[in-house]
Amino acid sequence: MAYDKFTVLTSTAVPLPIENVDTDQIIPARFLKATERKGFGDNLFRDWRYNQDNSPKEDFVLNNPTYSGKILVGGKNFGSGSSREHAAWSVYDYGFRCVVSSFFADIFKNNCLNIGVLPVQVSAAFLADIFAAIEADPSTELVIDLPEQSISISSTGASENFDINSYKKGNMTNGFDDIDYLLNIKDNIRDFADNTPL
Amino acid sequence: MKKTLFDKVWDSHVVQQVQDGPDILFIDRHMVHEVTSPVAFLGLKNRNIPVMYPERTFATADHNTPTINQHLPVQDPLSANQLKALEENATQHGISYWGLGHEKNGIVHVVGPEYGITQPGATIVCGDSHTSTHGAFGAIAFGIGTSEVEMVLSTQCIMQPKPKSMRININGELGKGVTSKDVALYIISRLSTSGATGYFVEYAGDVFTNMSMEGRMTVCNLSIEMGARGGMIAPDHKTFDYIQGREFTPTGANWDKAMTYWETLHTDAGANFDKEYHFDAAEIEPMITYGTNPGMGMGITNGIPTADAVEGGEATYKKSLAYMGYNEGEDMIGKPIDFVFLGSCTNGRIEDFRAFAEIIKGRKKADNVTAWLVPGSHKVLNAIKEEGILDQLHQAGFELREPGCSACLAMNDDKVPTGKYAVSTSNRNFEGRQGPGSRTLLASPIVAAAAAVTGKVTDPRTLL
Ligand code: SF4
Numbered sequence: 001m002a003y004d005k006f007t008v009l010t011s012t013a014v015p016l017p018i019e020n021v022d023t024d025q026i027i028p029a030r031f032l033k034a035t036e037r038k039g040f041g042d043n044l045f046r047d048w049r050y051n052q053d054n055s056p057k058e059d060f061v062l063n064n065p066t067y068s069g070k071i072l073v074g075g076k077n078f079g080s081g082s083s084r085e086h087a088a089w090s091v092y093d094y095g096f097r098c099v100v101s102s103f104f105a106d107i108f109k110n111n112c113l114n115i116g117v118l119p120v121q122v123s124a125a126f127l128a129d130i131f132a133a134i135e136a137d138p139s140t141e142l143v144i145d146l147p148e149q150s151i152s153i154s155s156t157g158a159s160e161n162f163d164i165n166s167y168k169k170g171n172m173t174n175g176f177d178d179i180d181y182l183l184n185i186k187d188n189i190r191d192f193a194d195n196t197p198l
Numbered sequence: 199m200k201k202t203l204f205d206k207v208w209d210s211h212v213v214q215q216v217q218d219g220p221d222i223l224f225i226d227r228h229m230v231h232e233v234t235s236p237v238a239f240l241g242l243k244n245r246n247i248p249v250m251y252p253e254r255t256f257a258t259a260d261h262n263t264p265t266i267n268q269h270l271p272v273q274d275p276l277s278a279n280q281l282k283a284l285e286e287n288a289t290q291h292g293i294s295y296w297g298l299g300h301e302k303n304g305i306v307h308v309v310g311p312e313y314g315i316t317q318p319g320a321t322i323v324c325g326d327s328h329t330s331t332h333g334a335f336g337a338i339a340f341g342i343g344t345s346e347v348e349m350v351l352s353t354q355c356i357m358q359p360k361p362k363s364m365r366i367n368i369n370g371e372l373g374k375g376v377t378s379k380d381v382a383l384y385i386i387s388r389l390s391t392s393g394a395t396g397y398f399v400e401y402a403g404d405v406f407t408n409m410s411m412e413g414r415m416t417v418c419n420l421s422i423e424m425g426a427r428g429g430m431i432a433p434d435h436k437t438f439d440y441i442q443g444r445e446f447t448p449t450g451a452n453w454d455k456a457m458t459y460w461e462t463l464h465t466d467a468g469a470n471f472d473k474e475y476h477f478d479a480a481e482i483e484p485m486i487t488y489g490t491n492p493g494m495g496m497g498i499t500n501g502i503p504t505a506d507a508v509e510g511g512e513a514t515y516k517k518s519l520a521y522m523g524y525n526e527g528e529d530m531i532g533k534p535i536d537f538v539f540l541g542s543c544t545n546g547r548i549e550d551f552r553a554f555a556e557i558i559k560g561r562k563k564a565d566n567v568t569a570w571l572v573p574g575s576h577k578v579l580n581a582i583k584e585e586g587i588l589d590q591l592h593q594a595g596f597e598l599r600e601p602g603c604s605a606c607l608a609m610n611d612d613k614v615p616t617g618k619y620a621v622s623t624s625n626r627n628f629e630g631r632q633g634p635g636s637r638t639l640l641a642s643p644i645v646a647a648a649a650a651v652t653g654k655v656t657d658p659r660t661l662l
Contacts, residue, residue: 017513018511018513018514018517019510019511019514020391020392020491020514022491022626022628024607024626024628024629024630024631025628025629025630028630028634029607029608029609029631030608030609030634032233032234032261032262032609033233033262033274033276033277033279033280033609034236034276035236035237035240035279035280035283036236036237036240037237037240047629047630047634047635052616052634052635075511075514076392076510076511077391077392077395077425080391080392080425080491081327081626081628082326082327082341082607082626083234083325083326083327083329083341083342083343084233084234084343085234085237085325085343085344085345086344088343103392103395104395105392105395105425106361106395106396106425106427107327107341107342107343107427110342110343110346110358111343111344111345114343114345114346115345165218165219165220165359166218166219167216167217167218167219167220167357168219168220177345178345178346178349178357179241179245179345179348179349179352179353181216181357182222182349182352182353182355182357183247183352183353185213185214185222186250186353188213188214189213189222189224189250189353189354189355192213192224193224193251193354196211196224196226197319197455197456197459198226198227198317198319198320198456198459
């Protein structure tokens with residue numbers, strides 16, 4: 001599925017300083033029954049966001065009007081657990097275009113890259129700086145510059161570089177996906193398949 | 199150059215490399231289920247492209263299916279809709295489909311090996327993270343997202359950078375009452391839930407050599423819970439004996455040809471790993487988890503660690519214990535429980551039911567316990583009946599349900615109520631994993647059995 005091109009994103013951010021945020025928290029399994037990719041944003045962090053009677057939990061950050069923006073900042077080991085791409089969809093559909101953490105689970109990171117959410121991995125110290133800056137001033141903006149592979153905190157001027165493989169970077173900046181690439185080499189794949197032992 | 203088992207299988211499946219980018223990896227077998235596939239099939243429709251190799255793709259319904267009255271129409275309209283979508287998609291694209299009630303139906307990672315779809319040296323993917331299970335046969339198997347399901351359906355390939363390699367060696371002999379599940383939970387507790395992120399793991403040493411194929415599947419299944427993409431064990435005579443004669447296993451000259459390949463599948467002496475661990479089998483006790491991730495596990499007779507003794511954020515640790523209703527330093531032995539779940543692709547195979555039966559035989563289910571015993575497949579269900587295990591279960595006051603993922607992810611009606619404690623043989627104890635507000639203690643089938651007959655957390659060695 002095509003998605004919007006990603007180059008430079010300047011936005012306030014929503015802080016979620018919890019470690020090991022797993023995909024069952026991002027989107028609980030009971031919301032995976034759809035056959036289309038629609039409306040997943042409503043159930044992002046469902047059980048942290050709503051009580052069982054569907055009233056909002058006041059103390060959860062997504063229900064706090066002080067914090068908003070297109071960037072989600074999470075604690076270490078964000079996205080562990082299931083391979084459900086619904087987790088990345090719900091992050092995207094809610095309106096986030098970028099997730100920042102000091103460490104990401106593999107499959108979640110891949111899923112994000114495949115659907116146009118940029119995972120930005122920063123050092124633990126820089127992550128702590130981001131949380132501190134947002135706490136001091138919730139209107140602090142983060143600037144994510146994908147071509148330069150840098151992230152900076154507008155209020156303090158602090159910045160750090162992040163890694164992304166150049167192929168994925170090209171996809172993100174152009175809004176391409178892997179299938180476009182693979183469909184172009186189908187003949188090579190067919191030749192390869194004809195010679196596999198299994 | 200000396201190669202690892204992983205290198206050999208990976209390298210032989212690289213169609214080409216993208217410059218400064220990922221490898222394009224050819225996928226031999228693709229397993230599909232109802233939950234992570236509909237949007238992928240929709241993608242094919244939107245692009246107007248076919249499934250490239252339907253004969254390499256296998257579909258089963260498991261995640262979202264009821265485990266009672268499977269002969270009746272599925273009650274939940276959303277679940278029914280997903281099942282219908284899978285059936286239609288499979289039929290339209292010429293993919294084998296083992297739907298609800300089909301004799302081959304079952305959990306995707308249980309039926310793959312049962313029918314010989316899982317083979318040594320193969321690359322296997324599925325839109326479910328526990329695809330790592332198939333690594334028990336010396337395959338490279340890992341979970342993928344829905345965009346990647348679409349990718350494999352349309353091109354039989356996936357684009358992945360080659361992961362780093364890790365070897366976990368465990369030598370020595372396991373003690374009484376210590377199972378493959380305990381070995382896995384022990385490793386995860388030592389490495390943490392992110393300790394193997396970015397790595398593909400090979401398990402080596404006496405403990406794995408001596409393990410049954412079922413046990414190896416349990417270990418490889420749980421690789422993902424320490425962040426690894428997958429885990430694998432070199433195939434040996436046990437592997438070949440297991441697969442021979444199964445429906446999708448090669449025969450005759452093809453078997454011989456495959457064997458020539460399979461016999462090369464071991465790590466060369468002196469091959470290099472990016473990371474290596476050594477543990478001693480004698481250190482491992484029957485394990486149980488006390489928190490909200492699979493890394494929060496300990497020997498069943500220990501006390502819950504204090505926040506200062508664990509690595510990582512104290513706030514996260516305290517939040518986790520508060521969710522569980524436990525305190526630092528408490529014993530787990532004697533903690534009351536409400537539910538027992540035996541099943542899932544981690545421990546829903548015949549060996550797991552045999553182990554459970556060994557403990558409950560001649561005893562009675564505790565009155566305060568609701569037990570859900572869910573076979574991983576129809577084949578497992580039939581074996582339970584044939585081996586007389588069903589009678590033993592009935593005599594002890596247990597009932598058996600029909601195959602499916604069930605309370606492993608609680609997408610169907612098998613949900614543990616808020617605040618209740620479940621000893622579960624599945625793979626995740628995340629907040630709400632087994633139902634909103636549910637509290638999960640992960641353990642082996644015999645720890646689950648001991649809890650089922652005593653109504654509390656009990657050292658199974660006292661009942662063996
Ligand atoms: S049993 Fe659980 S982990 Fe296994 S395939 Fe089903 S949902 Fe996934």
